[in-house]
Amino acid sequence: MGDVMRPLSFDHLMSWALSELRTDESIFGVRTDQFWRPGAAPAVTDAFGHRLTNPVGPAAGPQTQLSNNLLVAYLTGARFMELKTVQKIDGHELAKMVPKPCIEAEDEGYNCEWSTELTVPQAFDEYVRAYFAIAVFATELGIGLVGELVGGMAYNMSVGYDLAGIQGDKVQTYLAGMADATSTAVWQECHDWVAAHLGQFSHFTRADLDRLNPCLSTSVTLSTMHGCPADEIERIVSYLITEKGLNTFVKCNPTLLGYQGARDALDRLGWEYVAFDDHHFTADLQYDAAIGMLNRLKALADDRGLKFGVKLTNTFPVQVLRQELPSEEMYMSGRSLLPLTLSVAQKLAHDFDGQLPMSFSGGVDAFNIEQLLRTGIQPVTVATTILKPGGVIRFNQLADKAVGVMTDYCGIDVDKLDGMVADVFADERYHKRYREKIRSRKTNTPLPLTDCYKAPCEHGGCPIEQRIPDYLTLTAQQRYAEAFDVIALDNTAPTVTGVLCSQQCREHCTRLDYDISIDMRGVKLVASDHAQDAYIQAQRPVALRTEQRAAVIGAGAAGIAAALYLRRNGMDVDVFDKLDGPYGIVSYIIPWFRIGKDHIERDYRLAVAAGVNFHYGADPDYDIADLLTRYQHVVIATGSWGKGMNPFGENEGHDRVIDSLDFLWKANNNEPIQVGKRVAVIGAGDVAMDCVRTAKRLPGVEESILVYRRTEPHMPATQHEVNTVRAEGLTMLELLAPVSFDGSSLHLEKMVLAEADASPGKRARLSVRGTGEFVDMAFDTVIGATGATIDTSPYAANGLAMDARGTVVLDAAYQSSVPNVYVVGDGRLGPDTIVRAMGDARVAARAILAKAGLTPDYDAPEVRGHLQAPEVYHRRGLLIAEINGKAEGGRCLTCDDVCEICTEVCPNRANIAITVPGFADPRQIVHIDGLCNECGNCGTFCPHAGLPYTDKVTVFWTKADFDDSHDAGFLPLPGGGYLTRNPDGEVFELDAERTRISPEVGRILTALEQRYAYLLAPAEGALA
Ligand SMILES: Cc1cc2nc3c(=O)[nH]c(=O)nc-3n(C[C@H](O)[C@H](O)[C@H](O)COP(=O)(O)OP(=O)(O)OC[C@H]3O[C@@H](n4cnc5c(N)ncnc54)[C@H](O)[C@@H]3O)c2cc1C
Ligand code: SF4
């Protein structure tokens, strides 16, 4: 770890690329089949006047800093390269001002970096090296030609931030070099290298080299600091046009919308927690002043035969409230920036009647790029989408989509832009809730040094660790019986969970960072519909393998799971339930319109066919001591049926206040229930959602309304259930807390989210408080749905130890203080979920089986229905909308077959996947310290708790970097050998026998030496 980047010499850059191409058929981690080939579409002229194979590329930012970044962007399809901003402050001086990590792209993006962290001369060198590398590989690989603009692409410079800085030596030298690089040392370095190595190329010729245009760029985008005065902006642009003869665009901010305009745009799409006050809005360029200035500058450029326009938008500065980054302010990007940027574009397009050229950056991805290009806006740059899994490979799809719709720039079509703005504000995909309240996808496992691939849906997401990628893949291949076998191994209620599962797996699904997480339960239901009946028919009770017997109290999801896991593995089991049938809450409480009896019955038959004995109408006063005389093991799985908190607290309530479980029991079991015409449901969990939907379906009910003290984003219910309520057109009243109910009038206090009164801006997310203002509403019945409780009195009565808080005391296998007596499911967890109840049962069953000397079948080694690596790679980087039915599994990235996310999301390509024999995973991850600036992005997306940039085997290129780090790894020494740091922090010179490193790390080092020597070459060194 060390945030100083060490640019590669041209020799190193090219040797690396060529060696990797030979050995691994990839360049800087991008496989040859991911190189984008333009096809027959003619080039277009963009708004700057560049001729481009497509008008799409990386925005000035983390991906346009190093030569290798630019090269891979080109190879994957980018053709408009907005180079990272240069300004007078650079290198170490700037790095000191940028706290790390500096990128947070979990959902919408944030950063606290600005211009290049290299020195300006280093940045220039990098751009020249990339230019040569692009020229050579474009021709050599047949993906672009060397013409006026290399390979059909253009460099667009980005400079900042004030006129004095731009007129200073540093930036002037940069501008001069970009206008004509021939006399620069780096041009010579690259030119000489290519000339000397022409023999290595089959298609790139001397003539191509001679044809290279030494003018690297004819255009510039001006970046100014927030608060830069309008006249200063105008002076700089005038200077760039008149003195430098550059086609010039100026970055404009969402602050042009005014505070209220920006706030409203974000709030409409659920981004109300994004916090900002109005100081930038008053300090930044004002809209009216902007119109005058833009008109004058446009006229000036027209006079000179140059292009002038705006880049929308630069950034949107917001406050750090949730510790996203270690700075006070951060710059927003990604999908939340799209509505703001489009709104600015729309405003300007109307005022200029479509005649103000615009380039665009702000939330563009493969789903919206076509519509955007059809408005006439171009070129388009992206940053956040390529910081997410798939990384630069996403340019493949962006480029493909762009060529289908692109035309020469001919102004903005205002009507189409109006249409796009309307569509975006109406599109659920741009709403914050689209990500279903999920922040991080990470799980809590430490990141292993080697063999780290994992499917986070399965390990970390699913409480019963279902082999998710296997059954998704098998179902997509229509191998339903095999898919069902895989499901049934871990899941004792495949159909019930296929319909109702709360899907913790989805919260960790890699697809969440692409488009939307996979509908795993939907796929499970498809497999169950096709194969469960046949599976049951073929099932026979296995012979008993032990004399020991188990009694299970409660035939809900947890009890049936425990019984089935035990019986399937050869233990005799009796299940006792006080009700007259199976599946507890699922059968008797969850509303009929959410799950049918036939579905419940199908899962019940699985347990019956396996040989579990069920006894209904059992005495609820169970006697553990008595049971233990007949059974060696007892599992208590009696659920959580105690009354919830009275919503009116000490104000008690009227007899027309009904507890949610009483209400749902009656409604679901055809018992008489009178609720009148108007029903209020207090609460916002999943049970409240069921109550409000059930009440609406009762005869005579005219209105069923949900009342909640906070706002929708804070509702504890899953987003899916909230969406269902919305889809049924039911009202959800927010920010109202119940005070009392007299049988006809519900007295409510108006609430506010804390700090919302510190107007404008500054809102925190969670706190809520009363305003002292009240409102009364007429209702006939109030249903309290604030959460059921566990009735623990039977536990205590049976001698199970309880702690001071009244919770039953259990060990890690959920065994109570009475030996061989276990408590699982909602009876342990409180009101929870079906799959977590099964998860409990699985843990307890494992312990019970172990005591009987049996190994559970669900601990069998993984069933592999997996994909070969090439097919997994083929899916990377492609955004695909959710597909209903069996094909949905085809979107799965089978993350345990190939992960490599850290290699994709690193803007600097500092994490490398290398082939090393002798490991379970096909590739191992090596971190290159000299390319890493500790932006933190790989840490965000690695599915483990750890951080690839600190936790993986690291190669250092300088002693200073080695000393500046704690990471395990190697520094090649000038005389041969390595300075080595082991994972425990021990530092030593590696002996010839390599006795002090583990065999695994030894194999990695051998692979580096034999196959990837260019990774060990010091940055300043030259490879032969
Ligand atoms: C309205 C509602 C909607 C829900 N929706 C979902 C959903 O969509 N998805 C989801 O995953 N989860 C949902 N849940 C939660 C889920 O139903 C529970 O987490 C799950 O059913 C718990 O299973 P369990 O076996 O622990 O308990 P239960 O299902 O409560 O089963 C306990 C069983 O024990 C029996 N029993 C109790 N006491 C005794 C006794 N003394 N002697 C003998 N038998 C006894 C009961 O009769 C019952 O059959 C919902 C819950 C509710 C209330
Ligand atoms: S993409 Fe597939 S394997 Fe990866 S987390 Fe999602 S469901 Fe699991």
Ligand code: SF4
């Ligand atoms: S390795 Fe990780 S922290 Fe380092 S530059 Fe790449 S993404 Fe950022």
Ligand code: SF4
């Ligand atoms: S992101 Fe990288 S380090 Fe993390 S699990 Fe995947 S391959 Fe391993």
